[in-house]
Amino acid sequence: MKRLKKILKIFFISIIILILLGIGFTFLFGDKIEEIILNKINSKLKKELSLSEIEFSLFENFPDASVTFSNILIQESFQNSSDTLLFAEEGIIKLNILNVISQDYSVNDVEFNKGVINIKYNENGDPNFDILKDNDEENNNFELNNLNLSNSRFTFSDEVEKIYTSSEIDNINLSLTKEDEKFICNLNGSLRNDSLVVDEVDYINNKNVSFNSEIEISDDSIFITSTNLSIGGVDFKNLNFDYSKLSSEYLLTTETENADISNVIFATPKEYQYLYEDHEISGKISAKVEIRKDTNFANPYSEIDFKLNNCKYKSKTQPFELENIYSDCHFDNDSTKRNFDFTQFRFSNFKSSKKGGDFNADFTLTNLNKYYLNVEMFSSWELRELNDFIEDSPFKNMKGTVSGFINYHGNLSFDSKMSGYFANSTHTADLNFKDVYLNYKESELDFVFGKMNWEVDNHNVKISKNKFSVSQSELSFNGNIDNLILYILNEEEKININGKLASDKMIFEELFTITELSSEKEGGVFIGPPNLSVLPTWLDVNISINVKEFWYNNFTSSDFTTDVNYDSKNLKLTADEIDMQTLDGSISGDVIYFENKLHDLVLKSNLDVNKINISDGFKSFDNFNQTFITNKNINGIATANIYLQAMWDKNYKFYSPSLHMSSQLRIENGELIEFKPMYNLSDYVSLEELKEVKFATLKNKIRIENEKIIIPEMDIHSTALSVHVSGEHSFANIMDYKVSLLLSDVLGNKVKESMSLEEIEHNHEGKTTIQLKMSGHVDDPKITLDKVQLKEDIVNEIIEEGEEVIKIIENKILNKEDPDTKEEKEKEEELDIEIEWDDKNPKK
Template sequence: MKKLVRYSLRSLVVIILLLLIAWVGIWAYIRYNKADLISKISSRITEKTRAENTIGDLSASLFKTFPFISLELSNIIVKDSLWKAHNKTFFSAKNIYLRLSPLGLFNKNRGIGKIIITNGRLHLFADSTDYNNQYILRSDKHKKKEEPSSIPEIELKNSELIFENPSRQKFHHFTLRELDINGTNNNHSETFDISTDMLVNSLSFNTEKGSYLKNKNVSGEFQVVIDRVKKKLSFSDIALLIDQEKFNLTGEFSVDSAQRDFILNISSKNLNFNKAVEMLQDSMRRKISPFTMEKPVAVQVNISGLTRYKFLPLVNIEMTVNDNTITTPGGTFTNCSFQAKFNNELATGNPRLDFNSLLEFINFSAQFKKIPFRSKHIKVSNLKNPYLECDLSSSFSLTALNELTGSTTLQFVKGNGDIDVFFKGPISGRDSVNAGINGAITIDNATVKYLPRNVTLSQCTGTFLFRDKDLLVKKLKARTGDTELMMNGDAKNFLSMLDISPEKLSLHWNVYSPQLHLKDFISFLNRRNIQTSQRAANDKVKQTAGKIDKMFTDGDVFITLTTPKMNYKKFDAKQVDAQVVLTSNTIDLRNVSFGHANGSMKMQGTVTEGVNSNAVFLNSTLNKMDIPILFHSFGDFGQDAITNKNLKGIISATVNVNTAITNQAEVIPESMSGSIDFLVENGELNHFEPLEKISASVFKKQDFSSIRFADLKNRLEVKGTAFIINKMEIRSTALILFAEGIYDVKKGTDMSIKFPIRNVLKKNDSIDLISSDINHGPSIRVRAKTGDDGKLKISWDPFRKAVRNKRDAEAN
């Protein structure tokens, strides 16, 4: 054992001595032949590159490539022929080490096994005249081709590689911390084993749009093959680490200047999406950076085309997302899963630009603000003016819509909803001509508050159908208070108008109720509670909800109402048919008809919203109504002079009244004005206080407690709280009289009554109700006036004071 060690040590010493002798010999040779060697190397460079070059120094190096000896070249500069014009140095390096074989200096082929470059810089430059300093790297086509020789290993450290073509807006800049290239020659190809660790300062194919992989680290070990027969450079499934993200690349590039086609496939199975976005050029990064993902995704990119100026390659991208959380300018999507595809040649043969590109999302599922939704296929074409086609389905709690929409008109208290629609149309802008939506939204057991009018609809069940641009409502059932409603309707051109002018949208509703209780709708007389909401411009859902709010608050609603029964307090109506138009500040009543008091009524009018009260105009026609029922239903119209207990008969009338009502539907008497033309048939007065007092004062022998009178026709003028009674003849079974004057709800009665003297001479049953004898003979005038104590007083009125008072009221 000791002998083996001794021999080994001796051998090692001998080897070291031989190396030292060789090194000393080479050092001495270089020292005494430095100038000649530099000249030969410079001439060789000039011969190969046809470029001007300088070498600062030449020396021998033992330790850089130990145990091999190398030549060390210092301060090398290589310039092309037009360097003075563009001032771009083709190549420079602080040091180049040429590793030699033992007889390398004496071998004709020099025997260089490895080239090490430190602090080097290679700058490939082209200008607008198509001048290109890359000619330095090209071989002389006229020289006889040499047999392939061994390829020296190349190592670059702390060096830079620059490709610059300002006229074509290209700029590539790489800082090579370390680059090792080990090449071998085969029969028809060269194989290069490459190991690199670099910084990509810039990878710009269009400097105006920015750089790919800007300031990103790239490292990896891979193999590249150049096939001299096929003139192809290729690599297969090489692994690269880009900004600490793993990528696999496969590609093939033609090195034939006549062909110049290429294929490049890039894939990553576990890619950080946010870091991938930072690898894109500036113009793309600005568009995509607002979108972030929490979990990695799988990406496959296929690029093919020609490496020619302005040639746009075909790009296909696929991305798989599973159970991810995506943050967007419009909000955060959770539980996202889908497959995304991009293609920049939708129509084969057309330019590969944005207008001919397609973005697809397949089997998309996610949850947005507690609402889950799904889509089998989402297509976005023409990325210059994006056009969307997609299906959308979801089952959700309606209460989730409150946060999603931020609606100021609708608040969902409970219920469930389902949506299944297909949409097509522009994503942005106001071009809704080509937009359409088809499908349905259904709601079940919903409770919804209509906030502007404080109306709550409960037990809502129904279907909203979308037919292209129209919205149809089918079999919508709801309850408000004690009123059950069954509705259907439509909004024509809903989609277009909602986008352009939602306030001009018209909703048409058909409403049926088994029994309509008007008390449940009193809140429509209140001043609208209009709320405002700040909506972010990038929140498309809330922006759309805002348009729907504007439709509800400012649009017109046309209602056709039918109900067999309607009531309000003591009022009951039957067989009600009405057309009602709701505008932003009015309730317009059109063609309203109903049965009441054994007769019928037709009316139209308008209720206009005010600050503290609502202005009302009514034009009504009463046809043969039973007076006691009518008076009872309307609370004797707010007066106590003639009540439903005093007056009987059948009334027909035409009423034209302007007034104001409170938010509780109470008439403000001072606001009233208008006229009432009436006809009373088969009239009967019972226990009417003024006649009973006249009987006690004037006709003491006659009983006026119950009298029948002939058809009574006249006009009442309404001014505030006063009813102005024009002169009218009353022919009753008890007497004939003429009355005119004022009845004021607040001040009481001031009537002038004229009695023909013959009333005193005739019996109660002797007056003909039908006869109309114009000449009634001498008359007696009395005044029925409410005194300061509130009691009706009867006095003689020979000077017609009550008539003059009436005329003064008419004048005012």
């Protein structure tokens, strides 16, 4: 313990002695040393150093002695200029204490704190730091091993090369050697760079920079090597920069490994930041960089080979995101062009994922002024991702998945221009859709696709393996659709469909509602501009249809086939070679449906109806919206050739005067059941007989025009009576019929039972008839005897019977030749038969 105390005592005494010696040395020799150091510095300078204070100390920077200068000022070397080259509030020169004692004043270290350094090259290429005196070559060389700058500002400008920079220095340590007109500077430290402008491009703007570099400056070149350089958080290794002052050419090579892409974007020159404005990118990147400036080009050539590692991408303008991005990449701006128009990014083995899908590709992106993309990729998507991406599309609420191979060659944009670029691109694809659901415009119909394949060749889509449903309709389509994708993207006004449509079950009234969506309606009333069409203008169709089960309201058919063409330019729909089995028979023919210039809808059809069930027909078409005769009142088998024309206004309101029909009708095994207008004949025929009237065959040519059903003269031979009828029946149920009844039927049916269908074929020729007129509203008909017609009929019958008697007498009694064989003689002969009537109306 005593020994320790003794050692400590000796130690502290020694310290005190050294301090006292130092104080004494400083007091005795400090001013001299200060003068020696100052003179030594000024001896090297063309202009003397300006300062406010100088102080020597052995202890302030112990173990070194030091000379501290306050408010140092060195002016630049340009003639007639008093601008500052270097200023520091504090400058410290450190000396070895032992060397000082031995009067050796070699400088070890120099420090400047809170200073300003301004380095310039004027328009003649002359520097402003030519401050050293011109001595002999041997003495002109010097070496500064350790210079520390802290809390200082540095600026540099070169008026010839148009290079400007300014920085706030945190801390820099440098060594400087001059040898044979060559400066070699080693730098290690950090600063905040306000700007680094080269040819008016600010390459480093407000970035933190740290470095460990060596700079070699000669009369004709600058060469920089850096083992480590960090700019804005991006670490570069093995940087080499070779610059020729004579030609202004340079070559920069460097590399970085696993740099953060967000830092790379931040370190990108301000002038090029716009390239990232619409994009968010993160992840890691490794790169090898070469930038070369040649005399013959205004812009440098850049070539970068880089790898993306676990990156993410998100568009700021569209709902598009990718993650888990990996790729081998290449960038260059074409060594022969060196501008943005010929700049390219090439991505190989690009792999990524996104919500519900993958995106793998090889692609090249060129022309940074107007992106152009060449891509071969496989991608899978959740269709819901496209809802916002194509929000102006008529297809809404899309769900399901799509995957496939895509080749695209065209411009690329992440804004509204993309749809136009797609329209002008070259592209092919093989796409497979699965479990797709969507709606069309405001339609409530659900479109559901189980599986579907698209083969895309530019703007043509070939669809196969396609079964889908629209609400309750079950459909399948094989064929081509032109401009489908462009229509989805709102770049084309119409699509063109060619192919074959098959259906196990088609509910036509549901599908037809889609055509109404092209017009603007409110409460079912058309509210669009006068020139807006009712029929769709967005669709051209040329398809063959084969439907196993067809429904339109209550009408059903099977094995329905036709060829359908819709021309949106002329707003005309044609259905040719219609053939269907329906109503226990068949229907065939052609239909035309079009919109005229007044936007009325016109239907024209020519149909052959073969043995259909009339009652079922009335029922299927809701008794044609009338109650005069319904499916409960009529039965039978109808065969007809029908020409029909009708018109609706733009609100689908039927224009009844337009209805025109011409029909050659044949009804077999017909039956009128409790047809109340027949009861009006109950005064002439038993009511019971009129409740169910059967007839074997009815033939006639029935017309509809001017809101009237026109029935030419026809004979109806039924179980109740035989009728000869003609007349008109208006849509307002106003009748105007002429009816002829056999007198024998009127008298006989009061007492006898009804005849059988076989007896209906009995020849009624020669029977006396009763002529009736039936007129007025069906609810209050007026039935009267047509007396004039009745009298004429009876007279004609008597004359015919008289003539027959004369013929018998002449042939049988007088043995005259048959009058049919002697027409000329008959014309010369005259019958003199007189018939007298009580009402003095004789008739010959």
